[in-house]
Amino acid sequence: MSKAIIQIDGNNFYASCEQMIDPSIKGKGLVILSNNDGCIIARSSEARKMGIPMGTPYFKLKKKLKQLNIAVRSSNYELYGDISNRLMQLLRKNCEELEIYSIDEAFGTMKRPKDKCLYQWSSNLRSLVYQNIGIPISIGIGETKVLSKISNHIAKKIERNSGIFDISIIENKDYYLNQIEVDKVWGVGKKMSIWLKGRGINNARELRDMPSNQINRKYGVVGIRIQNELKGKLCIPVKEISSAKKEICVSRSFAYPIDTLEELNQAICKYVLIASAKLRRNNQLLSAIKIFTTTNINSKDFYKSEATIQLNIPTSNSKVILEQSLKLTRKIFKPYRKLIKAGVILHKLQGNQYKQIPIFDERSIQEKFRHKTLDNIIDNINKRNKSDTLSWGSSTIKKEWEPRREKLSYLKTTKIERIPSVFAN
DNA sequence: TCTGGGGTCCTAGGACCC
DNA sequence: TCTGGGGTCCTAGGACCC
Numbered sequence: 491m492s493k494a495i496i497q498i499d500g501n502n503f504y505a506s507c508e509q510m511i512d513p514s515i516k517g518k519g520l521v522i523l524s525n526n527d528g529c530i531i532a533r534s535s536e537a538r539k540m541g542i543p544m545g546t547p548y549f550k551l552k553k554k555l556k557q558l559n560i561a562v563r564s565s566n567y568e569l570y571g572d573i574s575n576r577l578m579q580l581l582r583k584n585c586e587e588l589e590i591y592s593i594d595e596a597f598g599t600m601k602r603p604k605d606k607c608l609y610q611w612s613s614n615l616r617s618l619v620y621q622n623i624g625i626p627i628s629i630g631i632g633e634t635k636v637l638s639k640i641s642n643h644i645a646k647k648i649e650r651n652s653g654i655f656d657i658s659i660i661e662n663k664d665y666y667l668n669q670i671e672v673d674k675v676w677g678v679g680k681k682m683s684i685w686l687k688g689r690g691i692n693n694a695r696e697l698r699d700m701p702s703n704q705i706n707r708k709y710g711v712v713g714i715r716i717q718n719e720l721k722g723k724l725c726i727p728v729k730e731i732s733s734a735k736k737e738i739c740v741s742r743s744f745a746y747p748i749d750t751l752e753e754l755n756q757a758i759c760k761y762v763l764i765a766s767a768k769l770r771r772n773n774q775l776l777s778a779i780k781i782f783t784t785t786n787i788n789s790k791d792f793y794k795s796e797a798t799i800q801l802n803i804p805t806s807n808s809k810v811i812l813e814q815s816l817k818l819t820r821k822i823f824k825p826y827r828k829l830i831k832a833g834v835i836l837h838k839l840q841g842n843q844y845k846q847i848p849i850f851d852e853r854s855i856q857e858k859f860r861h862k863t864l865d866n867i868i869d870n871i872n873k874r875n876k877s878d879t880l881s882w883g884s885s886t887i888k889k890e891w892e893p894r895r896e897k898l899s900y901l902k903t904t905k906i907e908r909i910p911s912v913f914a915n
Numbered sequence: 916t917c918t919g920g921g922g923t924c925c926t927a928g929g930a931c932c933c
Numbered sequence: 934t935c936t937g938g939g940g941t942c943c944t945a946g947g948a949c950c951c
Contacts, residue, residue, distance in 0.1 A: 524918085524920075527917085528919050550918085592922090595951070681948065710925075736924095740920090833920090925948085926947085933938105
């Protein structure tokens with residue numbers, strides 16, 4: 491038996507992070523809201539048991555949450571990011587290879603011991619993480635990523651598994667695969683599951699055993715890959731080194747609709763500065779910028795607009811990116827539209843080691859270096875202090891339409907002044 | 916009144932080339 | 934009326950993920 495693929499994730503990760511820093515909500519009903527306090531994006535297991543559905547708009551459940559005495563938090567990505575880093579460091583030490591897949595999920599590999607059983611190892615890892623990070627995790631093991639995801643799902647579902655399941659070493663594999671609905675299989679989304687169900691394929695076992703030419707005709711390599719992974723053939727390898735980002739997107743909804751060019755400009759400026767700082771952090775340059783905005787998708791006169799510009803010389807310079815972005819903003823703006831969201835996407839990214847400097851224009855070289863220094867100074871100051879300590883004048887925006895975060899928890903792990911005090915008597 | 920944000924991968928089809 | 938064949942590259946958009 492070759493290497494085992496291990497899938498590890500934090501249980502109800504956002505909720506667990508909040509409960510970890512605030513013991514008063516431990517073991518209680520808790521929901522986490524999306525940006526702008528829009529909808530429910532995470533629940534504690536207690537809230538789930540009380541029947542609070544995922545993804546529902548907050549305003550629809552506000553009353554019910556109060557009646558049930560369920561705590562509410564705005565999402566606090568600085569906190570979750572910090573806990574995630576600690577978790578991943580610990581996992582990296584304990585797996586042979588580790589691919590960080592998302593803020594709360596990782597894939598690892600492990601060689602199986604002589605008796606093939608990784609339960610002891612998994613159980614030790616779970617305790618270690620709980621002791622050191624304070625977050626419960628689940629561990630799924632299989633021959634491929636798709637199977638390890640299924641294992642993880644079973645680990646969470648069946649209590650006696652205590653958060654660990656290994657589908658490769660059990661005898662009645664089909665018994666379990668028969669119980670996994672086809673839309674729960676990793677890679678099968680809404681569209682594909684409708685198509686599959688229309689053909690009588692309702693669970694993971696049936697998907698594995700259906701004729702591959704059928705799925706190939708409809709979904710090509712994407713479909714075949716999922717099917718092969720279900721059969722135990724590794725098609726989606728564990729990537730230890732995360733590949734360079736191909737695009738960077740920063741977008742937000744506004745607390746209230748805006749309808750002037752001035753406001754849109756301010757928002758775009760702010761997002762562009764966040765995105766270009768990210769770009770420089772990744773040591774990358776961009777060659778294309780897209781700006782977009784939309785009104786409420788649920789309204790009758792839904793309006794959305796976007797514009798893209800290609801740059802001849804790749805850059806990571808805030809001033810250049812800002813100038814181009816504001817030109818695009820003028821293009822996409824239309825008066826009397828109640829805009830509720832806007833954003834920027836940086837496209838065609840490349841590593842900055844390939845930066846091309848214009849060779850004939852002496853002045854532009856000097857300018858470039860000056861801008862580079864300015865960007866560096868701003869980035870460094872913002873890194874040491876609050877992320878927007880120093881910014882560009884054009885990006886100062888009115889507080890009242892900044893996204894709502896009314897139920898934000900304190901940053902007890904990343905702000906020195908917020909570290910909890912302990913008094914011993 | 917109020918419905919998130921940030922990604923990746925793949926494919927079809929257009930533009931262009933010889 | 935009739936209008937090649939084969940290839941590459943790029944982009945927009947769909948589908949999916951957390």
